[in-house]
Structures are given as C-alpha cells and as structure tokens.
Amino acid sequence: MFFACAGVFSARAAEVRSTSVVTWQPAKLVRGSPVLFQVRTPAGVSQLSGKWLGHEIKFEPLANKRGFYALGGIPVETAAGSYDLELQGTRRNGEFKLVKKVRIAPAHYPRVAITVSKQFTEPNPEQLKQIAADKQVKKDVFSRTGPEQQWAGNFEPPVNAPTSGVFGTERVFNGEVKSRHLGLDYAAPAGTPVHAINAGTVLLAQKLYFEGGFIVIDHGQGLMSLYLHLSDFKVKEGDAVTTGEVIAQSGASGRATGAHLHLAVRWQGIYLDPAVVLHLAVPK
Numbered sequence: 036m037f038f039a040c041a042g043v044f045s046a047r048a049a050e051v052r053s054t055s056v057v058t059w060q061p062a063k064l065v066r067g068s069p070v071l072f073q074v075r076t077p078a079g080v081s082q083l084s085g086k087w088l089g090h091e092i093k094f095e096p097l098a099n100k101r102g103f104y105a106l107g108g109i110p111v112e113t114a115a116g117s118y119d120l121e122l123q124g125t126r127r128n129g130e131f132k133l134v135k136k137v138r139i140a141p142a143h144y145p146r147v148a149i150t151v152s153k154q155f156t157e158p159n160p161e162q163l164k165q166i167a168a169d170k171q172v173k174k175d176v177f178s179r180t181g182p183e184q185q186w187a188g189n190f191e192p193p194v195n196a197p198t199s200g201v202f203g204t205e206r207v208f209n210g211e212v213k214s215r216h217l218g219l220d221y222a223a224p225a226g227t228p229v230h231a232i233n234a235g236t237v238l239l240a241q242k243l244y245f246e247g248g249f250i251v252i253d254h255g256q257g258l259m260s261l262y263l264h265l266s267d268f269k270v271k272e273g274d275a276v277t278t279g280e281v282i283a284q285s286g287a288s289g290r291a292t293g294a295h296l297h298l299a300v301r302w303q304g305i306y307l308d309p310a311v312v313l314h315l316a317v318p319k
C-alpha cells in the first residue's frame with residue numbers, strides 16, 4: 036500500500052513537471068542582468084518558491100492563477116554557462132520539484148579611465164570617519180528589506196533625461212581598476228524631478244559622503260532602488276511611495292563630476308543593470 040501511494044505521488048509530480056513551462060526575460064541573460072522568471076503551472080498549484088545562484092526566490096501568483104512570476108538577478112562576476120533554477124511547489128496533497136537549465140551568455144563591459152578630485156581618492160581623517168559611519172548606515176539599510184513584494188507592474192524611468200553612463204563599466208583610476216559602475220547615469224540638470232521607479236517604502240533619505248543626497252527605496256523581497264547625488268528630498272524615511280511619485284530633485288552632491296542622477300537597482304545584495312530592469316514586461 037505504502038509503495039502504491041508513493042507511486043501515485045511521483046506520477047502527480049511528473050505530471051506537474053511535464054506540464055509546467057518556465058520562461059524568462061530578457062531572452063538573452065548576461066552577468067549583471069535582472070531575470071524575470073515566469074512559470075506556467077497546471078491548475079491546483081498553490082505555492083511556488085525557487086533557488087537561483089544560491090538565493091531563495093519567492094514567486095508571486097499571476098492574477099489569472101495560471102502561473103507565477105519572480106524577479107531575480109545575476110551577479111556581475113558570474114561566468115557564462117548553464118545554471119539550475121530549482122523550483123519547489125505545493126499542489127493539492129503533495130509537493131513537487133522541478134529543475135530548469137538556464138543559460139547565461141558572455142558579456143563584455145567597457146573600461147574607462149576616470150579622474151576625480153583628490154578629496155575622494157585621498158580623504159583626510161575626518162572624511163574617513165564620515166565614510167566609515169556612512170558604511171554602517173548603508174549596511175543597516177540594505178539589511179532591512181520587507182518580506183512581501185511591494186512593487187507591481189512595469190518599472191518607469193526615474194527622470195525625463197537622456198542616459199550618460201551605462202552599467203558595468205570598469206573604472207580605472209590612475210591606471211588601476213578601482214571599481215565598476217554599478218548603476219545607470221542620466222544627464223539630468225540640477226533640479227530635475229526624480230521619480231520612484233516602482234512602488235515601495237523609503238528606507239533612507241540622507242546625505243552621505245560619496246552618494247551625496249541619497250534615497251533608498253525598498254520594494255520588498257530584497258529588491259531596492261537607489262538614487263544618488265540628489266539636491267532636495269520630497270519624501271522622508273518610512274514614506275510609502277507609488278510608481279512615478281516624485282521623491283527628490285536631482286543634483287551634483289557627493290562624488291559627482293557634474294549634475295546627474297545615478298540610479299542603482301539591488302536584488303538581495305546584487306547590483307543589476309537598471310536599463311534592463313526598466314525594459315522588463317512585468318506580468319500582471
């Protein structure tokens with residue numbers, strides 16, 4: 036009897052495996068890219084979670100109940116290759132597992148030499164103290180994501196301005212690779228209204244040494260958007276914001292060579308290419 040029951044269970048699991056369809060955006064995934072997984076499931080699947088590159092993913096049900104979706108990401112250091120998306124779900128009287136191979140294609144990011152004023156490459160003791168304090172502020176803020184997804188629908192650009200610097204560029208200071216540009220720059224003149232790219236909660240609205248006027252919005256489930264070099268805040272910490280809501284004015288504060296907006300998107304500690312996030316067609 037016991038073996039018969041086990042047989043029935045695995046037959047059901049096999050049925051789920053053969054009728055589920057896993058797709059993702061963008062079609063060509065590269066390191067640094069967000070990945071929006073969508074899973075079409077047979078009727079009766081009530082819950083779906085996943086494991087991707089060592090991260091836990093909680094899937095949200097689609098409005099039509101025919102499947103689930105979740106946003107994840109690919110660290111910019113990830114080597115090209117094939118990786119497993121491990122899915123685990125609940126259906127009626129049992130659980131099922133599903134593994135999907137996902138290909139990450141090679142990507143090449145540009146390399147540029149940049150020069151910044153000496154106070155940012157060789158800070159004095161007082162500045163070092165502020166930088167250390169800022170580091171603690173950011174560590175604390177980045178650990179405070181909410182458990183529920185707060186964002187919904189497509190992401191919208193933060194400013195009405197052309198982009199001036201892409202994600203991923205390796206920055207060489209004095210002949211040495213010092214950092215990678217982990218955001219997207221917009222050539223926004225000072226005073227340009229800055230909008231929330233999606234709904235969430237303002238976790239931080241403060242002036243920091245490198246970031247200048249800095250806003251962090253938590254979208255839940257480890258997803259956050261960051262807005263740097265702001266000149267004026269229109270929201271305060273704890274405020275709930277909607278997609279497109281004005282949160283600040285752009286500026287040139289902090290480590291900036293001129294007025295611009297630097298937008299960054301983080302998912303569970305991984306910086307993602309905001310340009311790709313803004314182009315995702317999010318299911319409803």
Ligand SMILES: [Zn+2]
Binds near residue numbers: 216220
């Ligand atoms: Zn930037």
